[in-house]
Structures are given as C-alpha cells and as structure tokens.
Amino acid sequence: MPVQDAGVRTSGAEPRHGRRIVVMWAIASAIVDPLFYLLAGPHMPPGDMTSSAAGAQFDFNVLTMAALPVIIGVCIYGAYTLFTWRASRGGPDPVMTPTSRSNIRIQTAWIGTTTVVVLSAFVFGTVELVVPAGAGGAEGPQPIWTPTSKTVLPVQVIGQQWKFTYRYPTYGGFETDKLVIPDNTTIAFHVTSLDVIHDFWAYQLGVKADANPGTDNVAFTTTRALGKVTVRCDELCGIWHGAMYNYGEVVPKAQFQQWATSTEASLVAATKLLPPFAWSYTPSANGAGGSYYPDNVDAFSKTEVYGAGAVSAKAAAQKSS
Amino acid sequence: MTRAARLGIFSSLFAVAIGLVVFVSMAFLRTNPATLDFAAGHVAGQPVDLTLQTVGAVGSGPHPTWVSYMTKAPDGTWTHTTLWDLPADTRIDVTLDEYDSGSPLRNPEIGRVYGTLGSDASVNGKPVSLINATEGNGVAHTFSIPTLGVNVPLYGVNGDAKTFCNVPAPCPLSAAHNVITFSFVTPKQTGQYPWQCFVPCGAGYLYGNGGPMQTIGYMDGFLKVVS
Numbered sequence: 001m002p003v004q005d006a007g008v009r010t011s012g013a014e015p016r017h018g019r020r021i022v023v024m025w026a027i028a029s030a031i032v033d034p035l036f037y038l039l040a041g042p043h044m045p046p047g048d049m050t051s052s053a054a055g056a057q058f059d060f061n062v063l064t065m066a067a068l069p070v071i072i073g074v075c076i077y078g079a080y081t082l083f084t085w086r087a088s089r090g091g092p093d094p095v096m097t098p099t100s101r102s103n104i105r106i107q108t109a110w111i112g113t114t115t116v117v118v119l120s121a122f123v124f125g126t127v128e129l130v131v132p133a134g135a136g137g138a139e140g141p142q143p144i145w146t147p148t149s150k151t152v153l154p155v156q157v158i159g160q161q162w163k164f165t166y167r168y169p170t171y172g173g174f175e176t177d178k179l180v181i182p183d184n185t186t187i188a189f190h191v192t193s194l195d196v197i198h199d200f201w202a203y204q205l206g207v208k209a210d211a212n213p214g215t216d217n218v219a220f221t222t223t224r225a226l227g228k229v230t231v232r233c234d235e236l237c238g239i240w241h242g243a244m245y246n247y248g249e250v251v252p253k254a255q256f257q258q259w260a261t262s263t264e265a266s267l268v269a270a271t272k273l274l275p276p277f278a279w280s281y282t283p284s285a286n287g288a289g290g291s292y293y294p295d296n297v298d299a300f301s302k303t304e305v306y307g308a309g310a311v312s313a314k315a316a317a318q319k320s321s
Numbered sequence: 322m323t324r325a326a327r328l329g330i331f332s333s334l335f336a337v338a339i340g341l342v343v344f345v346s347m348a349f350l351r352t353n354p355a356t357l358d359f360a361a362g363h364v365a366g367q368p369v370d371l372t373l374q375t376v377g378a379v380g381s382g383p384h385p386t387w388v389s390y391m392t393k394a395p396d397g398t399w400t401h402t403t404l405w406d407l408p409a410d411t412r413i414d415v416t417l418d419e420y421d422s423g424s425p426l427r428n429p430e431i432g433r434v435y436g437t438l439g440s441d442a443s444v445n446g447k448p449v450s451l452i453n454a455t456e457g458n459g460v461a462h463t464f465s466i467p468t469l470g471v472n473v474p475l476y477g478v479n480g481d482a483k484t485f486c487n488v489p490a491p492c493p494l495s496a497a498h499n500v501i502t503f504s505f506v507t508p509k510q511t512g513q514y515p516w517q518c519f520v521p522c523g524a525g526y527l528y529g530n531g532g533p534m535q536t537i538g539y540m541d542g543f544l545k546v547v548s
Contacts, residue, residue, distance in 0.1 A: 158428070161530045162517070163467050165430050175430045177470070194428055195521070195528040239535040243468065243515040270451055273429040 017084060018106070025076050029069040037065060046206045049229075049250065051132075051222040053206025059128050066121065132220075143218045149186040152220075155179070156277075157191040159198030159211035162240035164231055171260045173277040174267040179231060179248030182256035183223050191217040192280040199235035202248065208234060216279035223250045354402035354538035357394050360547045361406075368412040368504070371405070375462050375475060375518075377421040379539070380489025387533040388421060388462075388522050388540060391490050399491035403516075403542025410509040412438070415464070415473075417501040418494070420486040423459030423477015424520075431463050431519045434503070436471030442503035444476050452476055466516040466544065471505050507546050517541035 041061045048054040132145045139145060156167040158175070167175045179202070181187050191200045191209040198211040200219075204227060209219040229248035233241055251259070264271075275281070359369050372393035379389040379401060394400045407413060426432055432452045434442045441450040452474045454460040461477035478485065478497045486492035508514070518540040521529030533539035 160428055160519075161521070161528075161534070163519070165428070175428075177430075177467075177472075195530055238530060239537075240515055240517060240541065246467065267433075270430070270433045273432060273451070273453055273455070275429070 017080070021077055021080055024080070025069070025073045028072045028076065032068055032072060033065050036068060037061060046203050049204045049223065049225045049227055050206055051224065052220070053204060054224070055128070056206045059125075062124065063121065066117065070117065139218050139220060141216055141218065143220070145220075147186045147188075147220050147222065149222070152186045152188045153181065154188045154190060155181065156279075157189055157200045157209075157211065158281075159191070159193040159195075159200065159233065159237075161195050161238050162233070162244040164198075164200065164233070164244070164246060167274075167277060168260060168264070169277045171264045172268070172271055173274065174264050174271045175274055176263060176267065177246060179229065179246070180256060180259050181223060181248065181250055182253040183226055183250050185253065185256075186220060186222045189219040189221070190279055191219060194281055196237050197235050198233045198237050198244070201232045201234040202229050203232065204229045205250075210235065214280050214282060226250050226252065354404055354542075355400060356404040356406055356545065357392055357400060357402060358406040359395060360408040361395075363408045363411065365408075368414045369407060371407075371413050371415045373415065373417045373464075374399070374491055375417065375419050375421050376486060376490040376492055378490075384533070384536075384539070385489070387536075388524070389490065389533060389538070390518075390540060390542070401490070401538060403538050403540075404545065405542070406545045406547050407507050409507055409511050409546050409548050411507050412504055413507060414504050415502065417464065417473075417475065417503075418492070419461055419475045419478065419499045419501055420492040420496055421461040421477060421522075422480030422485070423454065423457075423461040423475075425459055426454040426474075427521060428519075429454060431465070431472060432460055432474045434473050436466070436469060436505060437473060438504040438506065442473050442501055444501050445499055449476070460520060462518040462520050462522060462540070464516065465519050466505070466514055468514050469505070469508060471516075472519070473501065473503050475499070475501055507544065511546050511548050514544040514546060515541065516544055 041057075042048075044057050044060050044064070046053045046056055048057055130144055132147065154169050156169060158165045158167065163177060164179075165175050165177050166179050167173055189200065189202075189207060189209060191211045192215060193211040193213040195213060197213070199208065200211050201208045205221055205223075207219045207221050209217045211217065227250055229250065231246050231248055233244035235241075237244065359371065363369060374391040374393075375388070376391060377388055378386050379391075382401065389401065390403050391399050392402050392405065432454050434440060434450045434452075439448075441448045443449065452460055454474070458477040458479050460474045462475045463472060464475065465472045476499050478499055482497035484495065484497045486496035486498070488496075492498065518534065521534065522540060523529045523532035523534040526532045526534070534541065537543075
C-alpha cells in the first residue's frame with residue numbers, strides 16, 4: 001500500500017514529509033519570533049514616547065509575531081516542495097496526475113489554522129481599539145474611553161489648508177503653530193478643521209486623528225519621554241497636502257509651564273483677535289471678503305463667526321478632566 | 322477597400338492621435354511659470370532684493386480673473402511667476418506692493434507677523450507685528466513659508482478707492498496700494514520650500530481654497546534654495 005503524505009501518493013519507504021515540514025517550521029518560528037521581539041521589537045514604529053505610541057508598538061509587535069510563523073511556514077513549504085517534489089527528467093508529472101489526490105487532513109488543518117489566525121487578529125485588533133491607549137487612534141467626538149488622570153492638558157489642533165495650529169484653552173486660549181507639550185502628562189488632543197478634512201498624525205506620539213470641520217475629535221495620550229515630534233497631515237487635502245507638516249516637542253513640565261505662560265503673555269494681543277474658544281468652528285462666509293462660501297451662519301457678519309458655542313478656559317479644563 | 326488603403330487610414334489616424342498627445346503635453350508643459358534666478362551672480366554676504374505685487378485680477382492668461390502674485394525679475398521686468406531661485410543662507414529683502422482689497426480672516430491667527438527679521442514687517446513705513454483684520458481694510462493676502470515659519474499678513478487697500486487697480490497686471494504705482502517690506506533669511510540647506518497665501522482668496526471655489534490658491538504661479542509657489 002502506498003504511503004500517503006502531504007497530498008502526494010508515493011511508494012516505498014518514503015519519509016514523512018508533513019512531519020518534517022512541521023518540525024522545521026516549529027524550530028524556525030521558535031527562533032525567529034523571540035529574536036524579532038527582543039532585537040527589533042523595541043525599535044518598531046512608532047516608538048514608545050507616549051502611552052498610545054507604546055500601545056501601537058505593542059500591537060505592531062504582536063501582529064508581526066503572529067504573521068512571522070505564517071510567512072516562515074509558506075517559505076519552508078515552498079522550499080521543501082521545490083527540492084523534494086520537483087519534476088525529474090523523464091519522471092512522472094508530480095502535479096495533477098493519477099498519482100496525486102487531495103488530503104483531507106491537510107485541508108482541515110489549513111482551514112482550521114487560517115481561521116484561528118484571522119479570528120485571533122480580529123479579536124485582538126477589536127480589543128486594542130477600545131481599551132485605553134490601545135491602538136493609538138482618536139477616541140471620537142464621544143470618547144469611548146477617558147483617562148483616569150485628574151490633570152489632563154487640553155490642546156486643540158486646528159487643521160486648515162495647509163497647516164496645523166494649536167490652541168491652549170487653559171492658557172488663555174492662545175493659538176500658535178508650535179506644538180509643545182509637557183512630559184509625564186496626559187494630553188487630550190481636540191482635533192478639528194476650519195475647511196476640508198485633514199488628519200492630525202503626530203507620528204512619535206502614536207496619535208492619529210481626523211480633523212473634520214464642525215467636529216471635535218478627541219485623542220488621549222500620556223507622554224512618557226522627551227523628544228521631537230513630527231506632525232503630518234494624513235488626509236489628501238489639496239495641492240500643499242504634502243507640505244502640511246510641522247514639528248512639536250515634548251519638554252519637561254517646568255519648561256512647558258515657562259513656555260506656555262510666556263507665549264500666553266507675548267500673544268495676548270493676538271489672542272484678543274481670535275474668536276472665543278470653542279471645541280469646533282464653523283467656517284464663515286467672510287473668511288475672504290465675499291459671500292461665496294456655503295455658509296449657513298451669517299454670510300456678512302461684521303466679525304468672524306468661527307467660534308459658535310464658545311466656552312471658557314475653565315470649562316475647557318473641566319471637560320477634559 | 323484595399324489592404325493598403327486601410328493601412329493608410331490607420332497610419333494617418335495613429336499619427337493624428339500621437340500629434341494630439343504631443344500637443345496637449347507641450348501645452349501643459351508650457352503653462353508652467355518661469356523660474357526667476359536671483360542666485361546667479363549673487364555675492365556672498367549681500368542681501369537679495371525681491372520685489373512682488375499682489376493683484377486682485379491678473380488680467381491675462383488662461384485665468385484673467387484670478388487673484389495673483391507677480392514678481393519683478395532681476396532684469397526689472399514684471400513676470401507672472403511664483404518660482405524663484407534664491408541663494409542659501411542669505412537675507413532676502415522683500416518689497417511687496419499690495420493692490421488687492423482686504424477682508425476679515427477666517428483664522429485671525431494668520432494676522433500675526435512672525436519668522437521675519439525683527440519679527441515684524443513695515444506697512445507704508447510703519448512697523449507692524451499684528452493686523453486686526455476686522456478693522457480698516459482688513460487683510461488681503463499673506464506671504465507665508467510654513468516650513469520656514471515665516472508669515473506676513475498683507476494689509477488690504479480700500480476696494481472703493483478711486484485709483485483701485487483695474488488694469489491687467491502689473492499694476493502701476495499710481496494705483497492704490499500698500500508698500501509692505503520685510504526680510505527673512507533663507508535656510509542653509511538647499512531644496513525646494515513651498516510658500517503660499519493663507520487667505521482663502523480663490524473666489525468661487527469651495528471655502529475659497531481652490532483655483533488660484535491651488536495653482537502654481539498665482540497664490541503659491543516654491544523657493545528653490547540653491548548653493
């Protein structure tokens with residue numbers, strides 16, 4: 001009776017190919033996965049400057065460690081097949097001949113394994129999306145989780161074609177194009193837009209949140225280390241989308257306090273010209289001297305109306321804490 | 322129809338198609354504005370003078386009604402372009418004649434002058450570091466280089482002025498205008514640095530940010546910093 005293994009009918013003292021492949025796969029995976037975690041894991045993007053960045057890095061590492069055995073299995077099976085069952089000159093065609101047939105055990109194992117892998121990734125990804133600082137994205141206008149810290153610094157991110165500016169409601173509501181945040185502090189980014197849809201992607205912070213006009217998209221994170229931050233727009237928004245980036249910095253608390261209070265003081269005149277602080281704004285028709293905007297507020301108001309539903313700095317702080 | 326005739330017709334149509342593709346491609350390429358070279362012959366350590374205009378309607382070309390910047394070339398001729406070669410690590414002295422009317426700002430943050438030498442600009446000889454766009458003639462445009470942290474709001478002229486510029490650009494000095502001067506330093510690192518107007522002045526386009534706001538040669542361009 002022929003020996004049946006790996007879907008190929010063979011004869012004689014044929015080695016157990018399936019077992020060989022599984023053993024090679026298990027050994028390679030047992031070596032590569034820990035090596036990846038120990039050597040490459042700590043350097044995987046986006047780093048661990050914040051809680052959300054560390055969360056995203058953890059997710060990345062877990063998913064990569066789940067994917068590596070699959071990749072290794074495919075490579076080993078492919079290589080083994082090439083060497084073991086390659087067609088020999090003058091020999092029988094090894095594929096789709098009367099000597100080959102399906103193998104129910106292999107089919108069952110394949111379907112079962114891939115189902116488990118995909119469902120595990122689905123469950124893991126879903127859980128990481130909803131747990132605090134899991135996937136590092138925005139938590140939405142109605143945050144699905146809120147930080148436990150009692151001292152949360154709100155920072156409003158305003159996208160506009162084609163730059164980001166930042167308002168600090170707890171420091172008089174001044175607005176600047178510099179993003180400076182303190183170390184070891186929970187930050188509540190309130191992301192909105194004055195025109196089209198942008199996306200606030202603070203790479204090293206592990207924060208990525210859509211900036212939609214009229215919407216307050218909240219993203220929480222807790223800083224863990226000092227360093228530079230690159231902010232890019234990650235939503236195609238016009239000709240200068242590629243140039244819509246700037247830089248930020250995580251600095252010691254005392255340095256942030258000094259920067260924030262001095263900037264508040266130096267921009268006091270400019271801040272008076274800003275609309276009252278609000279969590280989102282309505283782009284108005286009088287943005288550029290005309291009535292050509294699709295505006296439903298007040299097309300010809302004397303003063304800028306971006307800022308419906310103004311709130312005080314105190315209320316801003318209360319909302320975020 | 323003979324085989325030779327069919328071949329002739331096919332060849333002719335193919336040649337016409339190729340010709341159309343070449344014509345459209347060349348037409349597209351020819352619409353790119355010229356790059357003015359302010360770096361050629363530049364003496365190290367000396368500032369470069371850059372003279373600009375902002376006009377309410379350029380008055381010529383494919384979009385005569387569009388608002389636009391104009392640049393005075395090194396030879397003194399006004400050119401419809403926003404592309405400049407500038408020497409690296411050099412002080413650029415900008416003189417900007419602003420001929421367009423102003424308005425309040427969508428985001429008053431851009432009414433602040435920053436990134437220039439002295440963190441201010443001069444409007445008709447008076448130093449200015451902040452413009453309240455809800456007063457007076459408002460702000461017409463800005464000259465902004467986001468990657469270099471430069472922003473200069475351009476105070477508008479009275480749209481009802483008797484001498485408001487209504488002729489094709491460049492506007493004459495006899496027309497109502499504001500003279501805005503400021504200086505900034507180009508970076509040491511060579512490369513292309515985009516600059517733009519931040520006032521959404523693309524009349525007729527969604528949120529005012531289409532048309533001239535997204536077309537090189539009108540309200541945005543590149544500083545090509547060369548060594």
